[in-house]
Amino acid sequence: MVLGSVVLLALATAVPGSPSFVTVVSNTGERRIPVRVDVTEGPMIPAGLFLSALGGSASSDGVWADVKLGSASFRFLIGATVLLRGDRIYPLAAPARTHHDSLFLPLQFASETLPLLHGDRFRYDVARARLSDRGVVRTVVSPNAAKRAGKASVRRVTIDPGHGGRDPGNLGKYLPRGVNEKHVNLQVGLLLRDELEARGIKVTMTRTRDTLIDLGRRGSYCSDDCDLFVSLHVNSLPARTGYTNVRGFETYFLAEARTEDAARVARMENEAVRFDPPDATLPDADGIDFILKDLQLNEHLREAARAAELIQEELDKVHSGPNRGVKQAGLMVLNTARRPALLVEMGYATNREDARIMYEPASQRRLAKAMADAIERYVDEYGRRTGDTQATGSRGSPDDK
Secondary structure (H helix, E strand, O other), X not given: OXXXXXXXXXXXXXXXXXXXXXXXXXXXXXXEEEOEEEOOOEEEEEHHHHHHHOOOEEEEOOOEEEEEEOOEEEEEEOOOOEEEEOOEEEEOOOOOEEEOOEEEEEOHHHHHHHHHHOOOOEEEEOOOOEEEEOOOOOOOOOOOHHHHOOOEEEOEEEEEEOOEOOEOOOOOOOXXXXXXXXXXXXXXXHHHHXXXXXXXXXXXXXXXXXXXXXXXHHHHHOOOOOOEEEEEEEEOOOOOOOHHHOOOEEEEEEOOOOOHHHHHHHHHHHHHHHHOXXXXXXXXXXXXXXXXXXXXXXXXXXXXXXXXHXXXXXXXXXXXXXXXXXXEEOOHHHHOOOOOEXXXXXXXXXXXXXXXXXXXXXXXXXXXXXXXXXXXXXXXXXXXXXXXXXXXXXXXXXXXX
């Protein structure tokens, strides 16, 4: 499953000296668009005013922001430093944001992205903060679209029940006595395997029993014939005032953490590395560089984000806790995968109701079915987008080392 080539945009955007306005010049005249400087993200422009000056439009569902200029479409994952253009993914210096129901785009979209991708139409004068629009954006066809059309692909997913063996995961304040996170992850993982196989999707398990798989090896179970890597986990919070009231489910893909809570989850899950043998090969999770240095992984970011969105959507139908959304963090287990990869936190073991949902057999089956629904939607949707013909098969051989 190969996407189009990745083009890296310039990542430098300086806040000092940022213009107060950007002037948009088109055949309808000139319009001055105010620039809002975010203390953490840098200069941003209001999407509504900016796109109106260019005859474009924007819409958002709270997760994705879709921008249209003529026949060209751009997708921003809100809060993530990426721009999607057809089959290509472009890292950005700052993410798109919403503020009081208004969408803001990084100034870089006007000053660098549009002139780079559509130099036949747009010119940007840095000294004058002036964007000139000279025509209509032409549709860009992915160079790999023809190669993918009609290409048969076997649907295969790797399920990784987190922790295991001497690594119990979190001890689960409200899980039954003797039940730890590792047990819940495995139970739901096996149910998810059965659900997927019943739908004709091949499954590889990183483990099918209570055994420890090195953190640095888990991602390798999702190799070239694998469409998606899904790691299952149980969240928890350290003891503090009111900590047992926090509940809900969230799905992560690999990128630099944007919130302190996402960073906390990454630290908690990455602590599992202490159970690996001394000679284990460990992934590097130091900052965003570990993504941008690997273009293949960067290509899969778009697919992982979409699959995470579907997981959240389906779990929301069966989980009584709040939908905590799609998040990003530097998770080691995802860094080792070279395919689209997700980590699902199914709930908080430090919350009584969430814990019940995760250990009761009927609730486990509902969680597994919901995630299977999402994964099936993802692989089918990907096939329709790329023109791939999906094939079905039987169970992959688990590694029970």
